[in-house]
Amino acid sequence: MADPLDDYIKAAAAALDLPLEAEWHSAIAANFAVTLKLANLVAEFPLPDEAEPAPIFKA
Amino acid sequence: MSEDLAWATASDIARAVASGAASALDVVDDALARIEERNPTLNGFTAITSDRARAQARAIDAKPDKASLPLAGVPFAVKNLFDVAGLATVAGSKINRARAKATRDSPLIEKLEAAGAVLVGALNMGEYAYDFTGENVHDGPSRNPHDTSRMTGGSSGGSGGAVAGGMVPLALGSDTNGSIRVPSSFCGTFGLKPTYGRLSRARSFPFVASLDHLGPFARAARDLALSYDAMQGFDAEDGACVDRPLEPATPELARGIAGLRIAIAGGYFQKGAFPEALEALARVAQAVGAKDVVEIPEAARARAAAYVITATEGAALHLDRLRKQARDFDPAVRDRLLAAAMVPATLVDKAQNFRRWYRDEVLKLFARYDAILAPATPCTAPKIGQQTFVIDGVELPVRPNVGIYTQPISFIGLPVVAVPVPLAPLPIAVQIIAAPWREDVALRIAQALEQTGAVAAPRPDL
Numbered sequence: 001m002a003d004p005l006d007d008y009i010k011a012a013a014a015a016l017d018l019p020l021e022a023e024w025h026s027a028i029a030a031n032f033a034v035t036l037k038l039a040n041l042v043a044e045f046p047l048p049d050e051a052e053p054a055p056i057f058k059a
Numbered sequence: 060m061s062e063d064l065a066w067a068t069a070s071d072i073a074r075a076v077a078s079g080a081a082s083a084l085d086v087v088d089d090a091l092a093r094i095e096e097r098n099p100t101l102n103g104f105t106a107i108t109s110d111r112a113r114a115q116a117r118a119i120d121a122k123p124d125k126a127s128l129p130l131a132g133v134p135f136a137v138k139n140l141f142d143v144a145g146l147a148t149v150a151g152s153k154i155n156r157a158r159a160k161a162t163r164d165s166p167l168i169e170k171l172e173a174a175g176a177v178l179v180g181a182l183n184m185g186e187y188a189y190d191f192t193g194e195n196v197h198d199g200p201s202r203n204p205h206d207t208s209r210m211t212g213g214s215s216g217g218s219g220g221a222v223a224g225g226m227v228p229l230a231l232g233s234d235t236n237g238s239i240r241v242p243s244s245f246c247g248t249f250g251l252k253p254t255y256g257r258l259s260r261a262r263s264f265p266f267v268a269s270l271d272h273l274g275p276f277a278r279a280a281r282d283l284a285l286s287y288d289a290m291q292g293f294d295a296e297d298g299a300c301v302d303r304p305l306e307p308a309t310p311e312l313a314r315g316i317a318g319l320r321i322a323i324a325g326g327y328f329q330k331g332a333f334p335e336a337l338e339a340l341a342r343v344a345q346a347v348g349a350k351d352v353v354e355i356p357e358a359a360r361a362r363a364a365a366y367v368i369t370a371t372e373g374a375a376l377h378l379d380r381l382r383k384q385a386r387d388f389d390p391a392v393r394d395r396l397l398a399a400a401m402v403p404a405t406l407v408d409k410a411q412n413f414r415r416w417y418r419d420e421v422l423k424l425f426a427r428y429d430a431i432l433a434p435a436t437p438c439t440a441p442k443i444g445q446q447t448f449v450i451d452g453v454e455l456p457v458r459p460n461v462g463i464y465t466q467p468i469s470f471i472g473l474p475v476v477a478v479p480v481p482l483a484p485l486p487i488a489v490q491i492i493a494a495p496w497r498e499d500v501a502l503r504i505a506q507a508l509e510q511t512g513a514v515a516a517p518r519p520d521l
Contacts, residue, residue: 031394038364
């Protein structure tokens with residue numbers, strides 16, 4: 001069975017017009033998996049709906 | 060004379076030039092000769108600005124008011140992501156070599172030169188600053204002066220190596236996730252990452268807008284303070300630069316650490332640290348009498364959030380180049396950025412939301428403490444080319460994981476001084492973390508530690 005991340009990476013590369021050469025695929029997939037794991041570690045932390053993001057913007 | 064100058068501090072040089080005991084031109088000629096001799100081994104410099112440096116040195120020698128210049132005749136160099144008039148701002152990349160040459164220096168260079176310092180060149184760095192090793196596939200690795208088979212750390216690797224190797228007493232670097240503090244640790248230098256928004260980043264090549272900081276490397280805490288003071292000041296050209304009054308740190312150094320409440324970061328910041336990192340932390344804690352151990356809450360998640368924001372903001376910055384010139388990137392950088400370009404925005408927003416929560420929680424600690432000590436890196440400098448190391452029983456890739464202790468701190472813009480503990484055979488640094496806008500506190504502690512001998516930039520056998 002194909003890894004769903006592999007399918008995602010191929011589809012995302014096509015949709016976003018990103019180059020994806022065959023020999024890059026495994027390294028990109030590995031990096032994506034690490035980033036997704038860390039992103040989910042953050043996303044699972046409960047925050048109130050009112051928690052606002054922190055980027056600094058000064059009008 | 061030459062060997063004395065190789066290890067003289069910026070303040071020693073400035074005093075000698077200001078008093079007329081030495082000429083700026085002699086100091087600069089000496090530095091240029093040393094760079095020529097040592098750079099083929101250390102590979103810290105990617106450009107040497109000899110003509111410009113000698114002209115600036117002559118101008119300083121001719122100044123009637125040179126006694127008032129706090130950095131009179133001090134040679135310095137900058138990571139090659141700073142604009143230097145007449146050079147393309149390559150930022151460690153092949154792609155940027157096609158850029159037009161900069162027509163004006165970065166404001167931090169202008170401010171240092173206004174204080175009497177003399178730019179002698181631009182320094183090697185990891186491609187586009189997405190690096191903790193100091194290796195560069197286009198320019199070759201910068202090499203650690205204490206063991207040239209080892210990494211300098213990155214991404215400001217040339218900055219750490221040039222200062223630790225005695226080529227210059229002062230260098231500038233950038234720190235998005237640890238790129239000043241990591242090379243300071245591996246090379247055994249002092250490094251200052253100021254509060255986010257303190258120093259102008261105008262006319263420097265960016266990486267992650269919401270995390271990028273610029274700051275100095277030196278071999279003495281006082282030199283950090285002198286250069287930092289010279290570089291302060293609001294600059295509307297940098298959208299994140301905050302309009303605050305100048306807050307000079309140098310006059311504060313003499314106050315010492317009496318009355319300062321200093322804690323030690325436990326939990327995440329000690330888990331996985333190699334014995335040498337814990338030994339350095341213990342030595343520094345003992346020297347300042349720090350006993351309380353505090354938990355910086357959710358530091359692992361903070362590091363994760365910094366990782367996600369870095370990857371995705373970096374991918375956004377480079378999106379067009381990824382589409383058109385992917386083959387011209389360092390493959391390791393390209394693969395990370397391409398992966399990051401595919402991360403859903405929902406997860407990035409979650410990381411930004413967490414960032415606010417985390418900042419509020421960490422700032423509560425500064426109601427009880429003036430400073431917190433933490434390791435700068437989990438280990439001393441790995442070998443150049445080393446791909447993995449073992450952290451807390453898990454084999455992990457070196458390149459993204461050297462910064463596990465620095466990332467949760469820069470994530471919320473706190474000021475940090477990295478102080479080098481001269482362990483044998485290799486140095487390693489400790490972070491002195493202060494509350495926002497309190498660089499003075501971290502610098503006071505660094506200076507006091509230096510006076511006790513607990514921290515020092517060790518002189519390499521070159």
